[in-house]
Amino acid sequence: MLNTFQQADHPALPKASADEAARQEFTKSFKGFIQSTLLPGLTPVYQTRVAKRFEKEHGRPPADRRDIRSGMVNDIYFQHYAAANRIAQELLWESVNGSIDRQLPELIAKARELSAAAKAELVIPEGFVPPRYVTALDIHCMPGGYCSEVAADDISVGALYDRGVYLYAMGYTGPNNDDMGRSVVNYLKHHAPDFKPRRILDMGCTVGHSTLPYKELFPDAEVWGIDVGGPCIRYAHARAAGFGLEVNFAQMNAEETTFPDEHFDLVVSHILLHETSGKAMPRIFAEAHRVLAPGGMMIHADLPPFDLMDPFTQFILDNETWYNNEPFWGAMRDMDQFALAQKAGFDLADVKFDTAPMAVMEFAAAAEGYSQEASEAVAERDFTAGEFAPGGGWEVLIARKPLDKALAA
Template sequence: MTVQLSEDRAALAHPLIAVPSHDELAEQLFVRDLKLYVMQQIEPVQGQIAAQEAKALEGAETNSTAALRTRMATHESFGSWLALKRESQRQLWHGVARSVERQADDLEALARIENPKGSVRTDPSFVEPAYVAQGDIHLMPGGNAHDDGSLLQGAVMDRGGAVYMLGRNGGMLNDLRGQTAMAHVLTRFPDFSPKRILDMGCGIGTSTVPAAQCFPDAEVHGIDVGASMLRYAHARAEHLGAAVHFSQQSAEKTDFEDASFDLVFSCVMFHETSQAATMAIVEESRRLLRPGGLAVHLEVPLLHDNSDPWVELSGELEAQFNNEPNWRGALTADYRALFEASGFKDVEIGYQATSPAARSGPFRFGPESEGVFRSWFVASGVV
């Protein structure tokens, strides 16, 4: 993310995003640089230490992940790395939230859309799933389902998400995953022309808007568990010229009719749910699709087979210290078996090259990851 120490609303990706003051931006840039330092300088050293400790444990009759964690805890640098990793995340949300709260009135005014193209439907009686309620995902205070009747939680996620992703997911639009999911659709079926599309776990719509842009003649829907997120997503989509219908629902069981969509997709949702929910969501995707319809579920490109103790320990720590409830489950799942058990055919499992704009490609999909932020894991299947 290349940002100067001054910003104005007109220069940003869309006018609804919170505009930091000089000092707020300086703080956000500091957090970005701190996170980069932790990730690029400290973490690789921990991986090297872990490799040495894992070698020392070879042949021991013990749980390798637990034993490795015990041995890593004897290194002061390991505790420092964990503390900095968590503290940089806490500072991120704290700084962004203060900036958003300062602009609350302006953001609420910008969200009042006359003659909207799309819609938003929330449910005051909705109860979020346990895996959402049990902890603040990504350590964002209040979590994904927090709702105070405003759209401010969505505003915090938008600005915070761009900083959290270090600008590598489409800058301030944060839309590379959505663009990449749509590029996967066109990679598999270049002439695919869905009439009705559903984005499951849409958050603030960063993946939903690319679907509307890629298929402008389609009726596009987005669902999520957070009312604040959805209010923000709706206003954001309107400012970006996209007609999207948002509703507060769980992806495990929606209120849409059977066989009512041509394309159902999600972007990095499974690792924030549970193993049981993942199975239910794939089955729900199958229920919602018409004959010939396509399901596309995109996840982080870090899948593994439990053979590397440091990768396993890193996943355990990500789940514990960044509140990613299904991180390890999502990254070790057998998606082919899961899709086929749910009734999908022509299942494809692999890595889609990152696309800044879906219709411009690259239309490159294969069995090997090209690296984090250069490709994304995708599982897709046809009804």
């Protein structure tokens, strides 16, 4: 199936020249090629060469992902696969960065203009210090990370994330990069049709990709997106305004927000937790519990735990930890999220993992490059380790705060 998915334009998005667009399109193709053609070669290489060599050397078969990795890193096929992945990531950011650099003052001016015309709040506190796990290195090799500023009112890394993530996901998350949020909202509409959140908080929202569907599908709710990256928050606010959606954004740490107790009916996050730390994750769960009203729900859409997978699958997935500046990626999958939720104050009986089916099919009719057939192919794949986006849907951790908790206390 040819992937011709195209990102939808919006007023805050950087505009690419013909050559810039071709450069970017190549990186998307390269990622697709690695996934469709190089990735499937790893299993036979492991089975026919690496596992046998390991057994010969150690007198036993590889037992876990560390054993598998210790053998695979010496194999030339794996070296090419891993190097190609890393280079694709670097080319991807560079292809977008060059385009943003050319038009940065104009993009900043445009974002300022969009934000100024919006009614929704934009909160950037003076002297905010982002946590070290975000600034110590540039997560997923994105130059500048989420927080760097190179100009007044800078939005550059926000713009970089918006376009770069589209290429990274190869369009699998839809023309507006919003499949995760859209899928969780669909899940709620299906499983909790009477749930009408008055206030919604999206933690670690970056540029608001997943935040906006909540406003779209719960138009009467007050929606807040928070993130530690100032340029991301500014860009998110301008982007939402460009879509005509009234969503509030604030630069804030999900470990310690400034919202009052029991303020929100729904607290969500999307691919946030694996970019935090072993110390921050329990604090984020506790903070979500604190700001949730009785009867409210906490939903984290992130990576499924390792204990559900075989060692070879774990090994493939853990490549992100080793090669893509994702230091917490593997460790997060070893965390006991039930225990974390319980420690945060939730009852174990009110906590579960479930799958929110991908909403990508909804895009098929309207969006450029999204044929019905290709969208179906993305949504209905089986899970394959190392492919972007799980087949079947997104793994979600759901915890509900009981209604009677307030009465009992």
